[in-house]
Amino acid sequence: MTAPGTRYILICSGKGGVGKTTLTANLGIALARQGVRTAVLDADFGLRNLDLLLGLENRIVFTAQEVLSGSCRLEQALVKHKQEPNLALLPAGNPRMLEWLQPEDMQRIATMLGEQFDVVLIDCPAGIEDGFKNAVAAAQEAIVITTPEVSAVRDADRVIGLLNSHGVKPIQLVLNRVRPKMMANQEMLSVADVTDILALPLLGLVMEDEQVIVSTNRGEPLTLNGAKSPAALAYNNIARRLRGEDVPLMDPAKAGRGLRAKLGRLMTTKIF
Amino acid sequence: MTLRDFIDKLLGRQPASANVARERLQLVLAHDRSDLNPELLEQMRREILEVVSRYVEIDLEEGDVSLETGDRVTALVANLPIKRARPLVEPGSAAGGVSRSHGLNPGA
Numbered sequence A: 001m002t003a004p005g006t007r008y009i010l011i012c013s014g015k016g017g018v019g020k021t022t023l024t025a026n027l028g029i030a031l032a033r034q035g036v037r038t039a040v041l042d043a044d045f046g047l048r049n050l051d052l053l054l055g056l057e058n059r060i061v062f063t064a065q066e067v068l069s070g071s072c073r074l075e076q077a078l079v080k081h082k083q084e085p086n087l088a089l090l091p092a093g094n095p096r097m098l099e100w101l102q103p104e105d106m107q108r109i110a111t112m113l114g115e116q117f118d119v120v121l122i123d124c125p126a127g128i129e130d131g132f133k134n135a136v137a138a139a140q141e142a143i144v145i146t147t148p149e150v151s152a153v154r155d156a157d158r159v160i161g162l163l164n165s166h167g168v169k170p171i172q173l174v175l176n177r178v179r180p181k182m183m184a185n186q187e188m189l190s191v192a193d194v195t196d197i198l199a200l201p202l203l204g205l206v207m208e209d210e211q212v213i214v215s216t217n218r219g220e221p222l223t224l225n226g227a228k229s230p231a232a233l234a235y236n237n238i239a240r241r242l243r244g245e246d247v248p249l250m251d252p253a254k255a256g257r258g259l260r261a262k263l264g265r266l267m268t269t270k271i272f
Numbered sequence B: 001m002t003l004r005d006f007i008d009k010l011l012g013r014q015p016a017s018a019n020v021a022r023e024r025l026q027l028v029l030a031h032d033r034s035d036l037n038p039e040l041l042e043q044m045r046r047e048i049l050e051v052v053s054r055y056v057e058i059d060l061e062e063g064d065v066s067l068e069t070g071d072r073v074t075a076l077v078a079n080l081p082i083k084r085a086r087p088l089v090e091p092g093s094a095a096g097g098v099s100r101s102h103g104l105n106p107g108a
């Protein structure tokens, strides 16, 4: 078991490319800015890039690998964010770590991090194989992120089943890359569709937002500089909800209304 | 069918893709979650219809047996419109009705 008081939160999705690493980076910075001592743990050893999204790639000296093998102390491997000292990254080691890494290794790392951080965010690899099993061993709760697309939702469902069988709780949902106009036109699964199907409480909605790409280019998460873009707002709100604040969810129907939705509403009006 | 579906049909328009997506997902997840393969499901459907047809005449065209999911629970839902009760089946001998000429042949 891990140290009490610290929250160990897995960020996972099943499918790749739905926004796990982006969420981990932005949520990490947002929590840190709200005064929470936060560690982000890159558990995607095969395709690590949490360091890149945080702009910390040039400051890595040691990784989780050296910590586990005992050739350095945790402090030496942790990369503290200059602008946001409440945030530190524990980088993933060499992909060859996958050959020997065990769930117990991840638990050891988590326990070490628990001694100095309030929240540990674990950036999970895609898939449901060994990488996932290692990452889930370090977690107590989870955020499942998906997009409103059939393949992503289906994979999320598989992952939720596995999280349940590992006793991970609570599991909350983030719906990413929401396009209000398409939803209004009923050309994209609605928020209710996805939450009904997956039967998870909704922790947040993140709009499709070009600024996400701009911020990854710079290695500066959107939450770092108080940006006002829709995704920045969403990530900040997710951080606040995660800390127990009651922040109302954004209503995509108010963000963009298409003709087809208006028509749909007209046509279903009861006549008598 | 909602009015909107009806008008879509009337205008030869495809139904909104979100509805298609939702229905396809519900079906595929019901299978993923239950671990029943389509073949077994089809066999079960056939046998259920067979049993029910011993007692009542059902509309096979309209009827369906499906898996429905909500709240991470999957239910087997049979929707079988009854045309009429089988006149010759007496309550006591219902289970034995299989051997009668009308018992197993709902299509006839």
Ligand SMILES: Nc1ncnc2c1ncn2[C@@H]1O[C@H](COP(=O)(O)OP(=O)(O)O)[C@@H](O)[C@H]1O
Residues within 6 Å of the ligand: A013, A015, A016, A017, A018, A019, A020, A021, A022, A023, A126, A176, A177, A178, A206, A207, A208, A209, A210, A212, A213, A216, A231
């Ligand atoms: N809300 C969003 N709006 C626009 N692009 C996004 C959004 N979320 C993620 N992306 C983009 O999607 C891609 C995959 O994101 P990433 O976080 O690396 O996914 P994962 O870690 O799940 O593989 C990246 O190019 C990222 O910039």
Ligand SMILES: [Mg+2]
Residues within 6 Å of the ligand: A020, A021, A022, A044
């Ligand atoms: Mg990633």
